[in-house]
Amino acid sequence: MVKERARILVVGGGYVGMYTALRLQHRMKREIARDELEITVVTPDPYMTYQPFLPEAAAGAISPRHVVVPLRRVLGRCRVIAGEVTRIDHARRTATLTTPATQEKGGTETLTYDELVLAPGSVSRTLPIPGLLDYGIGFKTVEEAIGLRNHVIEQMDIASSTRDPAIRDAALTFVFVGGGYAGVEALGELEDMARYAARYYHNLKPEDMKWILVEASDRILPEVGEEMGRYTVTQLRRRNIQVLLGTRLESCADRVAHLSDGQRFPTRTVVWTAGVKPHPLLAATDLPRDERGRLKCTAELTVEGVAHAWSAGDAAAVPDVTAAEPGALTAPNAQHAVRQAKVLADNIAHALRGEPLERYAHKYVGSVASLGLHKGVAQVYGRRLKGYPAWFMHRAYHLSRVPTFNRKARVLAEWTLAGLFKREIVSxxxxxxxxxxxxxxxxxxxxxxxxxxxxxxx
Known part of the structure; x- marks a missing residue:
């Protein structure tokens, strides 16, 4: 039983933040009802984005409203603040934040807490490449996904309405940098959509478009294994998508992509998905971090050597107790983040009640990836799947994982309607x-x- 009123501050409304607060409000609803516990969630956006659905949202298969989960609806027993924490002084148990209201006055607000859950997630990892700031397009938020969809269709409109071959060629050249999940799935879905949309343009053919994937390493989709990665490269190349391995983007200034192998592509579209890095907020705390900037954590998801501080997900370096090699850490992916959040919430409840903590131990079961409609790759429990079975498993898995029955039903309804009617090609x-x-x-x-x-x- 919680003896005194405890204040829990959850920083971040992503996988870890939302699932931790959601489980806490269920586990400790009696304490909340007796005003013995207060849970505050601070997040820049008052919704959680289910990122695995961003490629399908960009392709128009799912409405953008159904890719996000409104936090105020699912966290009814929590206090949700739309704002951004800029500094944390854990020694004093204070967090400095800005909100839309304080920004108008140019000031800040201070919150005090007893228990801290620091889960701001990650941000895009960019490099000082000429032109990237001016012309690069990210693919991490629902706004970026829908903006990219509109941009691709707009480029097709531009190409269809001009007789200038230089403008037309640049408009129909799409360069994606990064061969991880985000880059490959976004490229696969958008190429699929654009190829379908081309049939409605009197002077455009799918062969007129250039789709280019640039990856600095010698493989793509490392999460699904080397064999599935090679299969993905073969399938993309069969769709006339250029996959350039061991190649880097050196410049995209003046709307020309210069690659490390000497190739130049005039283009109006450079999509940057080359990895992520820990959120800058972590550097503005007094908590210990590792060499990559993530919080040092224990298997119980406490911050190493610090009382009353917890973390998980992209922001945390969590030991993988199921791995054979010593010192291994859990991968920064959604599969671990969702499961870590449940253990984290349980451990906070245990700590407040004076009970022993649990260790996070989950063996990675595999990965699934979509390469467009009816196309995919998967490696689950050691089994490899390709094509339609992998695509079906991708949809089934993520439908089971998207939060709330409301969102599951809406996404399933949209998929069903998409199978009965033609694609939307409106920008x-x-x-x-x-x-x-x-x-x-x-x-x-x-x-x-x-x-x-x-x-x-x-």
Whole structure:
């Protein structure tokens, strides 16, 4: 039984943050009802993004609203704050954060806590490549996924409406950097969508488009094994997708992708999916980190050598007690993050009740990846699957893992309807500039083209 009112601060609303708070509010609902426990979740976005569905959202197979889970709905017994923690002083049990309200005044807010769950996740790992900041497109959030879909269709519109071969070639060249899950699945789904959409353009053919995957190492999809990685390369190349292994992007300045093998590709699309790094917040704490910037954690998911601090997921270096080799760490993926969150929540409950803690021990069961509609690869419990069976397992697995029955039912309904009707090929890029039409009507310049004068004068 919790003797005094305990304040738990959960930083981050991703896999670890949401699942930890969700399990805590169920495990300790009596303490919450008696006002003996308060759970506060601070996250920049008041929703959890189920990232494995981002490629299908980009391809139009799933509505973007169904890729996210609203935290205020599922965390009804928790206090959810839309904001960003910028500094943590664990010695004083304080966290400094900014919210939309404090940003307007240029100030900050301070929260105090008794137990800290630090799970801000990761951010894209970028390199100082010329032009990347100006022209690169990420693929980590639902906004980026939908923006990329709109961008690809817009490039097809540009190519269809011009007779300039240079503009047309650049518009129809799509470069993806990074051969991990995000890059390969996004490329596979979007190429599938664009190839289908090409049938509705009178002057475009699938062969007119160039899809290029650039990977610095000598293999792609290392999570599914070397054999499945080679199979994936073969399948992508059969779809006329160039897979360039052992190659790096050296520059994309002036909308030209310069590769380390000497090739140059004029392009209007460079998608950067070359890995992630720990969230910058970790460096703004007084907690111990490893050489890669992640929090040093124990198998009980406590921060090493620190009381009342917990972590898991991408932000944490968690020992893999099931591995044969000493010093092995769990992989930073969704499979471990979801399972770690449950153990983390249970251990916080144990700690508050004076009970012994549990160790996190989960053996990695395998991986699944989609390469487009009815195409995929999988390695699960040592068994290798290819093509349709792997694609079906990919959908079945992730449908079972997406949070809440509401989201499961909506995603399943969308998949069912997609099997009965044709794909949507509409670009809603104007959503990114909702005031453009009004500003034009009000006498301003069009925000997308500074050369347009709405009053008609030259």
């Amino acid at each position: 809603l890029g104007s959503l990114e500039h909702p005031r453009a039409e009004f500003e034009l009507a009000a006498g301003g310049k069009h925000p997308l083209d500074p050369n347009i004068n709405p009053k008609g004068s030259s």
